[in-house]
Amino acid sequence: LKLKSLDEKRKQVLNKIIDTKGSIRVFCRVRPFLLTERRPIREPVSFGPDNVVIRSAGSSKEFEFDKVFHQSATQEEVFGEVKPILRSALDGHNVCVLAYGQTGTGKTFTMDGTSEQPGLAPRAIKELFNEASMDQTHSVTFRMSMLEIYMGNLKDLLSARQSLKSYEASAKCNLNIQVDSKGSVEIEGLTEVEVMDFTKARCWYNKGRRVRSTSWTNVNETSSRSHCLTRITIFRRGDAVGSKTEVSKLWMIDLGGSERLLKTGAIGQTMDEGRAINLSLSALGDVIAALRRKKGHVPYRNSKLTQILKDSLGTRSKVLMLVHISPRDEDVGETICSLSFTKRARAVESNRGLTAE
Ligand code: ADP
Numbered sequence: 001l002k003l004k005s006l007d008e009k010r011k012q013v014l015n016k017i018i019d020t021k022g023s024i025r026v027f028c029r030v031r032p033f034l035l036t037e038r039r040p041i042r043e044p045v046s047f048g049p050d051n052v053v054i055r056s057a058g059s060s061k062e063f064e065f066d067k068v069f070h071q072s073a074t075q076e077e078v079f080g081e082v083k084p085i086l087r088s089a090l091d092g093h094n095v096c097v098l099a100y101g102q103t104g105t106g107k108t109f110t111m112d113g114t115s116e117q118p119g120l121a122p123r124a125i126k127e128l129f130n131e132a133s134m135d136q137t138h139s140v141t142f143r144m145s146m147l148e149i150y151m152g153n154l155k156d157l158l159s160a161r162q163s164l165k166s167y168e169a170s171a172k173c174n175l176n177i178q179v180d181s182k183g184s185v186e187i188e189g190l191t192e193v194e195v196m197d198f199t200k201a202r203c204w205y206n207k208g209r210r211v212r213s214t215s216w217t218n219v220n221e222t223s224s225r226s227h228c229l230t231r232i233t234i235f236r237r238g239d240a241v242g243s244k245t246e247v248s249k250l251w252m253i254d255l256g257g258s259e260r261l262l263k264t265g266a267i268g269q270t271m272d273e274g275r276a277i278n279l280s281l282s283a284l285g286d287v288i289a290a291l292r293r294k295k296g297h298v299p300y301r302n303s304k305l306t307q308i309l310k311d312s313l314g315t316r317s318k319v320l321m322l323v324h325i326s327p328r329d330e331d332v333g334e335t336i337c338s339l340s341f342t343k344r345a346r347a348v349e350s351n352r353g354l355t356a357e
Pocket of ligand 1: 030031032034071101102103104105106107108109110224324
């Protein structure tokens, strides 16, 4: 019996190591109650440093994470935990930071933040420039692109020409996803701007976000039904003669709302938009689950989102998923769905033995 429990213990420790050293890390952030919301006497969500417990209808479910950010966590604290992954991007890995969750749980707050409380994207861009300026042995340059995926269409958010057109017109512009012989994904026709300093990069970022929101008539409703992707391409060349340029990508992605359709009572266009988001999020979940199984083929082809991220999810890449949840009683069903989705994402170690489709 003693041997068995020792074995169990060893397994647990091993699993923990695989989990935390894996190339996919999953953090959870719980949104605080808003001023307009009533705090229940018995809150449905409770948490520790790396676990969340959801209580509903007399039972409770526990979910483990690499890190949990409580309601009082500041933007600085969240960024502090994300910072090491930026180092990986500068070291030549493709990196993907994804904000996942139901609409209204704080994805945009985490990624963009406000002018007083800037979010991950502006902080990450600033950090990249800081790190690059301190690198004595390499010259590092950055290019930036932004795009939106809506109902399977790609929209270039940094093209001056397209920002003037209606969404429908610009979404029709051909942006083709290509994979080169080295397996690197390129989006043909996507604007890529060279950004020389933080201020310029921030301007471009704000512009992209503005173009995204002004394409819609009802910002709050519709922007939650599209994915917004920001890509920083990093070129790093050693100063020695004959040094090669290493290229890596940092993706920062504000995913569309993960809420289920039945609950929202969506009809018509709204229903189609919701369905498109659900399909691409489940394609993302399938890719991650396949990577986790470490064998069989990885179904990248099933959505534009996973096609674009093919070289940034999997071997040699680092993925950080931030799942956002609501503290409210009425959102418990969605909260459990979001937490269950991200449970699949943990523990991807490497994808040896996998084939990509
Ligand atoms: P989403 O992008 O998931 O739809 P938002 O980022 O728009 O959600 O957040 C919904 C509301 O909650 C906004 O008013 C936002 O300012 C607020 N909010 C979200 N997270 C936090 C947080 N950690 N601290 C303070 N306010 C937050």
